[in-house]
Structure formats: structure tokens, C-alpha cells
Amino acid sequence: xxxxxxxxxxxxxxxxxxxxxxxxxxxxxxxxxxxxxxxxxxxxxxxxxxxxxxxxxxxxxxxxxxxxxxxxxxxxxxxxxxxxxxxxxxxxxxxxxxxxxxxxxxxxxxxxxxxxxxxxxxxxxxxxxxxxxxxxxxxxxxxxxxxxxxxxxxxxxxxxxxxxxxxxxxxxxxxxxxxxxxxxxxxxxxxxxxxxxxxxxxxxxxxxxxxxxxxxxxxxxxxxxxxxxxxxxxxxxxxxxxxxxxxxxxxx
Amino acid sequence: xxxxxxxxxxxxxxxxxxxxxxxxxxxxxxxxxxxxxxxxxxxxxxxxxxxxxxxxxxxxxxxxxxxxxxxxxxxxxxxxxxxxxxxxxxxxxxxxxxxxxxxxxxxxxxxxxxxxxxxxxxxxxxxxxxxxxxxxxxxxxxxxxxxxxxxxxxxxxxxxxxxxxxxxxxxxxxxxxxxxxxxxxxxxxxxxxxxxxxxxxxxxxxxxxxxxxxxxxxxxxxxxxxxxxxxxxxxxxxxxxx
Numbered sequence: 001x002x003x004x005x006x007x008x009x010x011x012x013x014x015x016x017x018x019x020x021x022x023x024x025x026x027x028x029x030x031x032x033x034x035x036x037x038x039x040x041x042x043x044x045x046x047x048x049x050x051x052x053x054x055x056x057x058x059x060x061x062x063x064x065x066x067x068x069x070x071x072x073x074x075x076x077x078x079x080x081x082x083x084x085x086x087x088x089x090x091x092x093x094x095x096x097x098x099x100x101x102x103x104x105x106x107x108x109x110x111x112x113x114x115x116x117x118x119x120x121x122x123x124x125x126x127x128x129x130x131x132x133x134x135x136x137x138x139x140x141x142x143x144x145x146x147x148x149x150x151x152x153x154x155x156x157x158x159x160x161x162x163x164x165x166x167x168x169x170x171x172x173x174x175x176x177x178x179x180x181x182x183x184x185x186x187x188x189x190x191x192x193x194x195x196x197x198x199x200x201x202x203x204x205x206x207x208x209x210x211x212x213x214x215x216x217x218x219x220x221x222x223x224x225x226x227x228x229x230x231x232x233x234x235x236x237x238x239x240x241x242x243x244x245x246x247x248x249x250x251x252x
Numbered sequence: 253x254x255x256x257x258x259x260x261x262x263x264x265x266x267x268x269x270x271x272x273x274x275x276x277x278x279x280x281x282x283x284x285x286x287x288x289x290x291x292x293x294x295x296x297x298x299x300x301x302x303x304x305x306x307x308x309x310x311x312x313x314x315x316x317x318x319x320x321x322x323x324x325x326x327x328x329x330x331x332x333x334x335x336x337x338x339x340x341x342x343x344x345x346x347x348x349x350x351x352x353x354x355x356x357x358x359x360x361x362x363x364x365x366x367x368x369x370x371x372x373x374x375x376x377x378x379x380x381x382x383x384x385x386x387x388x389x390x391x392x393x394x395x396x397x398x399x400x401x402x403x404x405x406x407x408x409x410x411x412x413x414x415x416x417x418x419x420x421x422x423x424x425x426x427x428x429x430x431x432x433x434x435x436x437x438x439x440x441x442x443x444x445x446x447x448x449x450x451x452x453x454x455x456x457x458x459x460x461x462x463x464x465x466x467x468x469x470x471x472x473x474x475x476x477x478x479x480x481x482x483x484x485x486x487x488x489x490x491x492x493x494x
Contacts, residue, residue, distance in 0.1 A: 139448030155463040156396035
């Protein structure tokens with residue numbers, strides 16, 4: 001099962017890769033389960049100072065697996081709430097990891113996928129990547145990611161971005177502060193990421209860990225409840241007829 | 253002097269007193285609050301100003317020559333309420349700034365979700381020169397641009413350019429000509445009004461909830477406390493000439 005999220009560790013750095021390229025690394029229940037298993041492994045790894053999170057193939061992460069959140073016939077089990085809760089818990093776990101986490105956004109990072117990049121300590125992308133939160137366009141509410149976007153961008157920009165929907169380029173995301181570094185081309189992203197990771201990993205292990213913990217405390221990242229409440233709200237909106245119609249229209 | 257129009261799911265609120273650079277009287281501030289309190293079926297709101305200047309702040313001549321500090325107090329209170337109502341409207345609010353947004357006029361940006369301005373626009377809070385504390389604005393501004401930029405902007409009476417305002421996140425979209433501000437703001441509002449309503453409502457309310465309560469009462473109290481004899485002297489001397 002963990003094949004959906006591969007982890008390699010070399011010395012003080014590790015790479016965690018979403019591995020579902022044929023579905024643009026969309027977050028299915030199974031992929032989320034695999035990521036949770038990787039969190040189990042990483043939480044105790046005090047020997048790893050920097051972890052890179054990236055996606056296999058052309059996309060970083062296309063967000064929720066929309067096929068799993070479409071309501072089927074009445075009475076059929078609906079995976080929406082479970083998927084959103086799993087994503088919510090995952091974001092909290094990524095934030096709490098003892099190592100610095102770098103999102104290397106290799107391609108599209110959409111909705112929950114963009115949220116995953118946002119929860120990382122530092123995000124890197126390339127100029128042409130498609131990034132953003134189009135939830136409201138689909139009748140969805142980006143409630144799980146909102147707390148992380150507010151922490152990353154500040155309240156003012158978060159309001160504008162989450163209420164405007166749509167997508168932006170990596171260049172625009174960089175100007176906005178949604179990503180911290182931008183490589184000129186997709187081909188150069190690996191190099192940019194490697195240089196950043198090497199510089200981060202040259203820092204003192206204890207100092208990095210302590211600093212991250214302090215920042216988490218200062219910005220309220222420890223508050224798991226607000227993210228879980230977000231998952232419930234998000235599921236509620238996702239379950240409405242308006243949202244389900246928009247999703248079905250998009251899927252067909 | 254405050255015009256309200258509803259069309260295409262958008263409520264357009266216009267400050268319409270161009271001969272006074274849209275300076276805000278107590279009555280206008282009250283009408284502004286009312287316009288956002290009664291949005292009814294509109295799904296997005298726009299705030300615009302008529303003429304070359306979006307808004308030059310309070311009309312301090314409303315009480316010229318009189319020892320009418322209660323009037324200033326009332327304006328501060330109504331400004332704080334108007335911004336709070338803009339934020340609580342449950343609709344995305346787009347503000348279009350052409351020319352200048354100064355003092356109380358700039359404070360209105362604290363009620364916005366999206367701000368459009370022309371490149372030549374000037375923004376800021378030169379009210380400390382008058383002996384008036386912009387504390388009333390601080391809680392809203394701080395939420396919009398963060399603590400560092402809010403401090404710099406409120407404590408320094410210099411105006412900043414729209415480009416600088418965009419850098420700190422006070423302005424979201426720049427247009428080249430002042431004349432293009434209102435159409436761009438309207439276009440953004442129409443686009444937002446066309447998005448699924450329940451998702452927009454839920455998202456707006458949730459972002460507000462995640463950001464936590466804005467301490468608007470504390471800011472207002474500070475501004476009211478700061479009004480003293482010196483404020484009145486400075487007003488009398490016309491330190492700030494329009």
C-alpha cells in the first residue's frame with residue numbers, strides 16, 4: 001500500500017513522493033493512508049533534518065480524488081467526510097514532523113494539493129506550475145486548508161485567494177508569497193530544490209527542530225481542532241446538491 | 253451622498269460627493285454602514301467613489317470653528333461600525349480606489365476582501381499630524397497586511413503609492429488608469445457573484461472564523477481616548493489643509 005507514497009532517506013535528508021501519477025497524484029483514501037504510514041515512520045526520525053515532499057510525474061497533487069467524493073446512490077457509503085478528515089489529520093502531522101519540510105511543487109498543486117504545499121515549512125516551484133484554490137468555483141469550501149493558508153499568507157491575502165478561486169502560475173504564486181522560491185523552468189526545479197535542501201541541512205539539527213517547534217507554537221499550528229472542524233464544514237458543503245452537481249459536470 | 257444600486261447579483265455602494273473629494277460626514281458613514289447591513293439578495297458588494305479621488309477621509313469641516321469634539325467621536329465610532337459591517341456582510345467585498353484613499357478613506361480598505369487601485373493612487377493615514385490616533389483602523393489593517401506593515405503605515409504620516417500598497421498586501425490588483433478602477437472592481441465582483449453561493453458564504457465565514465475575532469472595540473476605544481485639547485488645537489490650526 002505504501003507504494004502510493006515512496007520514502008527514501010539518505011543521510012540527513014529524505015524525499016517523500018506522492019506516487020499516483022496516472023491520477024495526477026490526486027488524494028484518494030488509499031494515497032492518504034499511505035502518507036499516514038509514512039508519517040508514522042518519519043515522526044521518530046530525529047536523524048533526518050530536512051524532508052522534501054514532491055509528486056511523481058507532471059503534477060505535484062491535483063487535490064481530492066473527485067471520484068471518491070461524488071455521492072453515489074442513496075444508501076451507498078460516501079467517502080467524502082472520511083477523506084477530508086484524513087487529509088486534515090495529515091496536514092497537522094506534516095506540520096508537526098520534527099524535520100524541516102520542503103514542498104518541491106513539480107507541477108499542478110490544486111486545492112488540497114496546494115494546501116499540502118502550504119503546510120510545508122518552505123515551498124519551491126517553477127514559473128509555469130499551475131497552483132491555487134479553485135474550490136469555490138466548484139461549489140466547495142477550502143476549509144481544511146484555510147488555517148494553513150492564513151498562516152502562510154496572512155489573513156488579508158488568504159481571504160482574497162480563497163474567495164477568488166481560480167489558478168495562478170508558479171511565478172504569480174511566488175509574488176503572492178504562496179511559494180517561497182521559484183525556478184525559472186520545470187527542468188531547473190530539481191537543482192533549485194537540491195540547493196535549498198543542502199543549505200537547510202547544513203544547519204544544526206537541534207536548532208532546526210527547536211525553531212520549527214517554536215514557530216508551530218507561535219502561529220497556532222498545534223491547534224488540531226480547527227482543522228478537523230474545517231474537515232466537517234468542508235464535507236458539509238461538499239455534500240450539498242450544488243457541489244455534487246458541479247463535481248459531476250466536471251467529471252463527465 | 254451614498255448611492256446604492258443592485259444589479260447582476262452585485263450591490264454597488266458609491267460614495268458620491270466628488271466636490272469634497274468624497275469626504276465622509278457622520279450621515280454618510282451611517283449610510284455606508286446601512287448599505288452593507290442590508291445586502292439582501294446581492295451575492296457580492298463593491299464600494300466605489302465618484303470623481304478623481306476615492307475618499308479623502310473624514311469631513312473635518314463639518315464642524316469647522318466649533319468645539320465639536322463629540323462630532324469627531326461620532327465619526328470614529330461610525331467608521332469602526334461601517335468597517336465591521338462590511339466584514340460581517342457575508343458577501344465578498346471589492347473596493348475600488350482611484351486617486352487617493354486617505355485616513356478614514358484608507359481605513360475602509362480594512363473591510364475589503366479585494367482591493368483594486370490605479371497605479372498613481374496614494375494611500376495612507378496622515379492623521380497623527382492632526383493629533384488623531386488611527387488606532388480605530390489598526391485591528392482591521394493589521395489583519396489585512398500583518399503587524400509589521402500595519403505599524404509602519406499607521407505610525408508614519410507619509411502616504412504610500414499603490415505599488416507599495418500592493419507589495420504589503422493592502423492592494424490586490426493594479427490598473428493603469430484611474431478611469432479603469434470601477435470597471436475592474438465591478439468585473440471582479442460580478443465574477444465572485446457568479447460563483448456557487450453556499451460555497452462562497454461558507455468560505456467567507458470560515459476564513460473569518462480561522463482568522464479570529466478582530467478587536468475593533470479596543471481600537472476604537474484607543475482612538476476615542478487619544479482625542480484631547482491638542483487634537484482640537486491642531487484641527488483649529490488647519491494643520492491638514494485640503
